[in-house]
Amino acid sequence: MSNIKLSLIFCCYNVSKYLDEVYKWLCEQPYQNIEVIFVEDCATDDTKEKLFSLVQDPRMRIIENAKNLGLSESRNVGLKYATGDYVGFPDPDDIFELNWLSEIAKIAEEYNPKIIITGMREDYENNDKLEYSKHIISSYSGYIDENNFSSLIDLENTFLFGYMNNKFYDRKFLVENKFYCKPLALKEDFEFNINVFNVVDNFYILNKPYYFYKKRRNGNSLTSKFVPDYFEIHLNSVLMFKELLERKGVLSDSAKSLLVDRFFRYFLSAVERNSNQQANLSFSQQKDWIKNVIESDKRIAWFLENKRFMRSKLKFLPILVDLKAYTSIALLGHLVKYIKQYAATFFTKLK
Numbered sequence: 001m002s003n004i005k006l007s008l009i010f011c012c013y014n015v016s017k018y019l020d021e022v023y024k025w026l027c028e029q030p031y032q033n034i035e036v037i038f039v040e041d042c043a044t045d046d047t048k049e050k051l052f053s054l055v056q057d058p059r060m061r062i063i064e065n066a067k068n069l070g071l072s073e074s075r076n077v078g079l080k081y082a083t084g085d086y087v088g089f090p091d092p093d094d095i096f097e098l099n100w101l102s103e104i105a106k107i108a109e110e111y112n113p114k115i116i117i118t119g120m121r122e123d124y125e126n127n128d129k130l131e132y133s134k135h136i137i138s139s140y141s142g143y144i145d146e147n148n149f150s151s152l153i154d155l156e157n158t159f160l161f162g163y164m165n166n167k168f169y170d171r172k173f174l175v176e177n178k179f180y181c182k183p184l185a186l187k188e189d190f191e192f193n194i195n196v197f198n199v200v201d202n203f204y205i206l207n208k209p210y211y212f213y214k215k216r217r218n219g220n221s222l223t224s225k226f227v228p229d230y231f232e233i234h235l236n237s238v239l240m241f242k243e244l245l246e247r248k249g250v251l252s253d254s255a256k257s258l259l260v261d262r263f264f265r266y267f268l269s270a271v272e273r274n275s276n277q278q279a280n281l282s283f284s285q286q287k288d289w290i291k292n293v294i295e296s297d298k299r300i301a302w303f304l305e306n307k308r309f310m311r312s313k314l315k316f317l318p319i320l321v322d323l324k325a326y327t328s329i330a331l332l333g334h335l336v337k338y339i340k341q342y343a344a345t346f347f348t349k350l351k
Helices: 016-028 047-054 071-081 100-111 151-157 171-176 188-197 230-247 253-274 283-296 298-305 316-322 326-342 344-350
Strands: 006-012 034-040 060-064 086-088 115-126 129-136 142-145 167-170 202-217
Touching (some): 006 071, 047 060, 086 100, 086 171, 151 253, 230 253, 253 298
Parallel strands (some): 115 202
Antiparallel strands (some): 115 129
């Protein structure tokens, strides 16, 4: 057996119905040199009782938060107690390939990378029934050093970059550099990875869909919590990724295309969210918000100047911006909202 010890931190809040499956996987998967930390975050269901009834393995322990801390702070708690060579933060309501940890350990022992990134399989479920799956894998595979950091562009293009749950990190590297998770309304994983990748000089891509990410909905509509700072958070994420690519010297034309596509995608998504009842904005106020962003927010100037690099399905959106067709953009947001509500499967596939 490998000498590499893997720490897995599961942050548990109202996940009782999924714990039997993840515990069974932990007990049955072949790699034995593991440490499992369940951080119980004051759940309002029977998560705590389920954990204490299940966890008998001496390699596993339960840490109880004195109060509800949220995902990021619970991860920090787990990291404080972890002792493994590498640490991962999988979600307790997802599932995994049985040999995932064995391959992670082999890579860690042979290459000693700062980060190991795994491909994913996204499972779209409706009322606990699988509707369809898709594999999310990179065009790159293997050990990546500073000579090939253009692979970051591909990782973000496939959305493999931003998640923490599909990665294992060199634990000492995290601790020595004082990397901890920051509580945010959205994009917590993304900001953590930006900070880490700013410092790393190597990583490894395990280009197999070993992490099965569950995307669940109930009924025919896609729902997401309303976050007033949605656009601010997402704009900052694109700007941070741009700065990372500049720092690594890989701000190529393909990178510009990705960044501009991301900006307009998040912009339209913010317009759609502003049309929701929770936003409490009249149609006139929605148009004013669009106008203010386009005409007054200096942070978006780079994206407007480089809109010629856009390659996505939304290539028409910069045209509407140039025409100052704010009414049309607001109406487009309403259209997206109705598609999400009444044709959710079509919307996720289109996305």
